[in-house]
Amino acid sequence: MMIIIDYDTGNTRNVKNALDFLGVENRLSADPAEILNADGLILPGVGAFKKAMDSLNERGLVPVIKQAANAGIPMLGICLGMQILFDKSYEFGESTGLGLIAGEVVPIPDNLGVKVPHMGWNQNRSQQADPLADEFNNQFSYFVHSYYVKTAPENILSAVNYGIQIPSIVRKDNVIGFQFHPEKSGEVGLNGLSKFKEMVENADYSRN
């Protein structure tokens, strides 16, 4: 069972729609037992970093998500759900993230001659060979965000050019993030979600 972590954020329904459309068995849940027993986890997110973390904290989900990640359950963060996988953000003051991947979330500079937010279809370029990144290489996906992730090159599978290089897919072991919205990226996005489902099915991890 794929669990979409339910913490009162914006794009949950569209993520669920996409999984339903693909025939992926899924459920929205904020129940720690369900999250820890999931085959795969999706962490959606739209809005502000601090509010999202507050929302997870109120539901007592921060240690649960960390435990699930450490147990090796494949986890996909989408958009803000990807950003909160990192250590901290500077959106509306400094706030602490889940710390599952080393790095921080900073504003897209406003002196690049590009419009902020970065909103629209941008072209992914693989930075490393990886089945997920391959799915998106040279393909356009749909972005809406004003902050981006700074992390070590080893964590970046794919990036897009927006005056600077913006990481579009990140990965550390079983923890994956898409900066774009696969649920809004047409067929390419659906293919990416299918690929994640395959990963979940083939995941080789033990639950201690």
Add this chain to the structure above:
Amino acid sequence: MLAKRIIPCLDVDHGRVKKGVNFVNLQDVGDPTEIAAAYQKQGADELVFLDITATNEKRKAIVETIEQVASQVFMPLTVGGGIHSVDDMQQLLKAGADKTAVNSAAVSNPRLITEGAEKFGAQCVVLAIDAKWNPDSQQYDVYVNGGRKRTNLDAIKWAQRGVALGAGELLVTSMDKDGTKSGYDIELYKQLTKAVNVPVIASGGCGKLADFVEVFDQADVDGALAASVFHFGELTISDVKNDLRKDGVIVR
């Protein structure tokens, strides 16, 4: 860098897609979900749904339409027509829309733009403007109520004010060009894109492939919207994109 967006517009009346020429003469063309799915397949970058009966009808029909479309079609969806409150916006966003477009209600209550942007983010609030050239005053007048009522607003200034209030995008229809198939109103979009720093979507007048090339080449718009040329199969999205690609425009 970002791809230029090709955006079919679906005028929806009681759950059916219609297209009025010059805002009249409705003609039934089909089921919103089927049409939206076909456009996704063709490579549309976004869809705009305009609830053309919303002003006098209940909102339930369009919310249901968006729920159905969002369960089958996976690309950005913008909904406009008869949005009067933050609650209207919320219902549509919850149903699966990504952006809501405000027009007449924003003219009578500009605070609506700010309230929506504060609650959902500027990217969720599109300011739609119907503009018509006024040869006497030598400016573009803003019209409301589906193009039936002229206001005293200058479209370029209203666009700037809307962005200052929080609008994250402008969807601007040239009433002079709408329904004529004689090309987009290049001068209008030149002025607009110089005046604001948010995406501008051109609408009205598209009749042939060259019209798309012209508007992207000559005015720095981010997207071009069209309805009848796509609905009646005169052009496909892929025709348009192939043509733009040949011209060096970045498309998906």
